[in-house]
Each structure stands twice: as C-alpha cells, then as structure tokens.
Amino acid sequence: MINELSRLEDEALQEVVDATTKKELETVRVTYLGKKGPITEVLRGMGKLSAEERPVVGQKANEVRARIQEAIESKQQRLEEEELEQKLAEERIDVTLPGQPLPRGGKHPLTSVVEEVEDIFIGMGFEVTEGPEVEQDYYNFEKLNLPPDHPARDMQDSFYVSQDLLLRTQTSPVQARTMEKKDGKGPVKIVCPGKVYRRDEDDATHSHQFMQIEGLYVDRNVRMSDLKGVLDTFVKKYFGEEREIRLRPSFFPFTEPSVEVDVTCGLCGGKGCRVCKHTGWIEVLGAGMVHPSVLEMSGFDPEEYSGFAFGMGVERFAMLKYGIDDIRHFYTNDTRFLSQFKRA
Numbered sequence: 578m579i580n581e582l583s584r585l586e587d588e589a590l591q592e593v594v595d596a597t598t599k600k601e602l603e604t605v606r607v608t609y610l611g612k613k614g615p616i617t618e619v620l621r622g623m624g625k626l627s628a629e630e631r632p633v634v635g636q637k638a639n640e641v642r643a644r645i646q647e648a649i650e651s652k653q654q655r656l657e658e659e660e661l662e663q664k665l666a667e668e669r670i671d672v673t674l675p676g677q678p679l680p681r682g683g684k685h686p687l688t689s690v691v692e693e694v695e696d697i698f699i700g701m702g703f704e705v706t707e708g709p710e711v712e713q714d715y716y717n718f719e720k721l722n723l724p725p726d727h728p729a730r731d732m733q734d735s736f737y738v739s740q741d742l743l744l745r746t747q748t749s750p751v752q753a754r755t756m757e758k759k760d761g762k763g764p765v766k767i768v769c770p771g772k773v774y775r776r777d778e779d780d781a782t783h784s785h786q787f788m789q790i791e792g793l794y795v796d797r798n799v800r801m802s803d804l805k806g807v808l809d810t811f812v813k814k815y816f817g818e819e820r821e822i823r824l825r826p827s828f829f830p831f832t833e834p835s836v837e838v839d840v841t842c843g844l845c846g847g848k849g850c851r852v853c854k855h856t857g858w859i860e861v862l863g864a865g866m867v868h869p870s871v872l873e874m875s876g877f878d879p880e881e882y883s884g885f886a887f888g889m890g891v892e893r894f895a896m897l898k899y900g901i902d903d904i905r906h907f908y909t910n911d912t913r914f915l916s917q918f919k920r921a
C-alpha cells in the first residue's frame with residue numbers, strides 16, 4: 578500500500594510537470610485528489626488494515642496528498658505568471674516606433690483650376706459669388722433674353738426637373754440673379770464658378786456635367802476694350818505671358834456684340850499643330866457686351882450702364898494647361914490620374 582502511494586505520487590507529480598495549461602492542471606487535480614481519486618480510495622480502505630499499519634499508511638497518504646497539492650499550487654502560480662507575461666508581451670506598445678504614415682490626399686485638379694482662376698480675377702477687383710444648380714427656367718433662359726420658344730435654346734439641351742425648374746445649363750443665370758439684387762446700381766463685378774448640366778452624350782470632350790466660371794462687370798462706361806484687356810490679362814496670367822488672344826464674332830442671346838475668344842496654341846506657339854487643328858488658335862471662352870434687354874430686365878438702365886460678360890469651361894482650361902486628353906478623367910475618380918495632381 579505504501580508502494581502504491583509512492584507510485585501514485587510519482588505519477589501525479591510527473592503529470593503536474595507535464596501539464597502546460599491551467600485546464601490540464603485542473604484535470605490532474607481532479608484525477609488524483611478528487612473524491613473519486615485513488616488516494617481517497619486508499620484512505621477509504623484503511624478500515625481493512627491492521628492497527629499498526631493504519632497510522633503509517635494514513636500518514637503517508639496525507640503526505641502524498643499534501644505534496645501533490647503543493648506541486649499543483651506552485652505549478653498553478655507559474656502558469657498564471659507565464660500567462661500574464663505572455664499577455665503583457667503581446668500587448669506591449671513601443672511608443673518610440675515611428676507612426677504609420679497616413680496617405681495624404683490632394684486637391685482635385687478642377688478645384689485647383691477654379692481657385693487659380695478666382696485668384697487672378699480677385700486680383701483685378703472681382704468678387705466670387707455662387708448660384709443654385711437647380712435653377713428656374715426664368716433665370717437660366719428668360720432673363721437672359723431667351724424666351725420660351727427662342728431657337729437658341731436648342732444650343733443647350735437641358736435636364737428639366739419640372740415645367741419651370743431645370744439643372745442649370747450655364748452659370749449665366751447668376752448674372753441675372755446678382756444684378757437683380759443691386760437695385761439698378763453698379764458696379765457689379767463678379768466671377769461665379771459652378772457645376773452646369775447638359776443632355777450631351779459623354780465622350781472625350783463632352784460631359785453631361787461640367788464646370789463653368791462666369792464673369793460679369795457692369796458699370797458706367799464699360800467698353801469692349803475693357804473686356805479685351807481683362808481677358809488678355811487673365812490668359813497671360815493663367816497660360817503664360819507669351820500667349821495672345823483674338824476675338825471672333827459669335828452669337829449669344831444675352832450679349833451684343835458676342836464673341837468667341839481664342840488663345841494661341843501652347844504646344845506649337847501658334848505655328849499650327851494637331852492640338853490646334855493646324856490653326857494656331859484654340860477656342861477657350863464665350864463673351865460679349867451685356868445685351869441692353871438683359872440689363873433692363875435686371876433693373877439696370879442701359880442708357881446709364883453697360884457691361885461685359887464671359888463664360889469659360891473649367892475642364893477645358895484644365896485640359897489645356899495639363900495636357901489632359903479626355904474630360905472623363907475628371908469624373909471617374911481613378912487615383913492613378915488624381916494622384917498626379919498632389920501638391921509636393
């Protein structure tokens with residue numbers, strides 16, 4: 578019986594050594610020290626022993642139990658310490674490590690162009706204004722001298738929201754809105770950037786949504802030469818001092834006379850190449866002197882006041898400056914395209 582107890586002790590201590598988790602250790606405890614375990618069994622069978630044997634075996638059993646118990650407890654403590662250490666190691670933060678760099682975005686090229694154009698005109702005394710994208714037919718067309726059945730409405734296929742609401746086809750309605758607020762008193766000197774919409778098929782040069790920047794200057798004695806001077810200054814500041822402009826007669830219902838403005842080609846310097854279709858010139862703007870009826874409809878006396886207006890396509894200005902060949906690049910959000918415009 579003594580031998581049996583010694584064997585049990587050896588076996589149990591070995592299992593304690595082998596246990597690698599608290600769960601395994603608990604199994605060892607239950608197996609050897611539990612109510613149905615072999616030591617309890619031995620103690621239970623003591624009645625059958627002789628009076629001399631009983632205290633010897635009893636003592637041995639208690640000793641064995643105590644040593645197993647102690648081994649389990651110290652192992653338990655070790656496992657707990659190890660567990661804690663492992664957890665601490667896992668959760669350790671090295672505060673001296675350099676942080677992970679955050680990817681930095683950049684401005685969309687259209688935003689940059691708008692800001693650059695705004696700055697140039699602010700430098701010439703213009704203020705920046707805005708107007709609604711969902712516009713009344715009244716401001717988008719009628720107040721600009723385009724009554725309901727005017728054939729020039731055909732030039733701008735429109736998205737109508739209702740009978741008299743549409744997505745504005747141009748930023749020109751902001752001209753009428755701004756003048757209207759001035760109670761017939763000048764000067765009015767604004768530029769207005771914004772989105773416009775036309776029912777065009779999207780291709781390399783057309784987009785159903787694009788951006789324009791409108792300009793308007795109304796005051797006493799504003800002349801065509803002022804328009805030419807302002808646009809020449811603008812083009813030289815935006816594209817470069819060596820660039821020239823020319824005005825060609827054109828038609829817009831809200832300006833008279835109306836012109837289209839060309840700038841010398843940046844690629845060939847005006848000699849003629851593929852980009853300018855061998856003309857040396859590239860069309861960049863529509864402009865003209867504000868039509869007397871438009872002034873009058875917005876409360877300005879055309880006998881006293883005159884003005885000029887112009888409108889430019891932002892995408893076109895960006896495409897010419899950065900050599901972009903497809904307007905859809907601006908709207909498809911391909912980061913391979915956009916990331917080229919990150920600021921250094």
Ligand code: PHE
Pocket residue numbers: 746747748749791792829832863864865886887888889
């Ligand atoms: N709104 C005209 C267009 O979209 C451009 C323009 C603006 C022409 C102002 C003359 C004056 O085509």
